[in-house]
Amino acid sequence: MERWRIVRAFTLGPLLEAAVPKPGNVSRLRDFDDLTLYHFLFADTAVTGVYYEAVKTAELLRKGILEPREAGLGELIKRAVQASREAQDANPNFGIIALSLPLIMGMTIGRNMLDARKKARLLIEESTVRDTMEFYRAIRIANPKGIPSGVKYDVYSDDSFRELFQDGINLAKLAEMSCERELIFCEWLNEYELSYSTFGRLYELIKELPLEDAVVRAFVELLATNLDTLIVRKAGLEEAKLVRENAGKVFAGELSVEEFDAFMRERGDLRNPGSLADVMAVSLSLLVLRGLRIELRNGRVWGIIGRP
Incomplete structure (x- = not known):
């Protein structure tokens, strides 16, 4: 797959995710006090150089010049x-x-979009302890909300690096330990099952609905069937379950999308979905890779797959 096609897809997908007015999230219409659409615009475009380098590294992996354990995944994430x-x-x-x-590297190594899932999982499995250490350094730089302290392999304890080395914790082992706390790790382990199923759902919905409506519907479906692990970390399990319950009420006709959005924003950003928004971003990237383009129809933007 052509280098810039991959980089473009994984740049545009997150930008679309951030722009679409989804319940509880930053969008082109709504900001939070400490997070705005502009943060996403600058952040999602700042990483394109590293994404391009990841593609070039994966080309060396595909040719057998590098081994999977030499992919440097943790370093790439940190950078x-x-x-x-x-x-x-x-x-x-x-x-x-x-x-x-x-997944970017998997797209480069694999034969097609489906094979990319398996290659991404292979890179996780073949990662090294150094990858995990660099991943920890990346977490420290990003400083996400809700990261627990005082636990084994504490991200913010310098002792954790020694513990990771002694116990041989690569990214796969880290994911196995942390899947319940963070959906991203589950996606690593299960070959991006939720991201790909959401991509498939989007592919069907854009045939029936304008692009933004399709994304909102798919996102509410995600919230109605999954717990957002960022909400769990920030606000607790019961709050995350309440979000899931109310998302289900949208499809039962008991809440409108607008009422659901108002509920999501009642407590500032505590109910702001993070992990499921990340899944949506990757799903949109897959849709772009599949050939997404847009057409304007009666003042609404529709997503179209394929050439005009």
């Missing part, structure tokens, strides 16, 4: 997070970076 942080002062895209980079 992308650093580039994002240098462009703005918040954390709009750590999860997107962590999800996207293995």
Whole structure:
């Protein structure tokens, strides 16, 4: 797959995700006090150079010049997070970076979009302890909300690096331990099952609905069927379950999307979905890779797959 096609897709997908007015999220219509659409614009475009380098590294992997354990995935994630942080002062895209980079490399190594899932999982499995250490450094730079302290392999404890080395914790082992706390790790382990199923759902919805309506519907479906792990970390399990319950009420006709959005914003950013928004960003990137373009029909933007 052509280098810039991959980089463009994984740049445009997150920008679309940020722009569309989805319940509880920053969008082209709504900001939070400490996070705006501009943060996403600057952050998501700041990482393109690292994404391009990831594609070039993956080409060496495909040719057998490098082994999977030499992919340097942790270093690439850290450098992308650093580039994002240098462009703005918040954390709009750590999860997107962590999800996207293995898949970007998988797209380059694999035969097609489906094979890319398996190659991304291979890179996670073949990663090294150094990758995990660099991933920890990336977390420190991004400083996401809700990261627990005082736990084994504490991200913010310098002792964790010694513990990671002694116990041989690569990214796959880290993901296995942390899947319940962070959806991104589950996606690493299950070959991006939720991202690809959401991509498939978007592919069907854009045939029936304008692009923004299709994205909002798919996103509310995600919220109605999954717990957002960022909400769990910030506000607790019961709050995350309440979000899931109310998302289900939208499809039962008990709440409008507008009422659901108002509920999501009642407590500032505590109910702001993060992990599922990251999944949506990657799903939109897959849709772009599949050939997404837009057409204006009666003042509404529609997503079209294929050439005009």
